[in-house]
Amino acid sequence: MRVNRKYQRLITMLISVLVFTCIISFGMTASIIGFSENFFISWLKSWVNAYCITFPTIWFLSAPIAKFVANKIPFAD
Template structure:
């Protein structure tokens, strides 16, 4: 288990992993359909998507938390 001080990084990693996996699969299916090599296409897309998603979540999460706080308190 991880130290609680790494909660934000673990959250960002898991969020990016799951969201990029799901989104890249749906978009791959949408673009090429259910072809024989869809898993290979999807995994390549997932690696690329995750490499963008993880740093994005790390950078954007604090802003989203602040915006959420403003909306909830309004």
């Protein structure tokens, strides 16, 4: 199956947010409640919440941040 290249940015963000929220929510849940009986359910809830907050945030902020970096930071050609 081939995916149109115009979806590359979206797919990259979806996978990145999925991986990073998984890792961070796992670590935070483990440090707060430890590996108790309800760890897995607590971690999944935390992961879903983090994903639902993080993906739209990155979707809306990535373009302004890229523009800021392009305008404010001098890069060598």
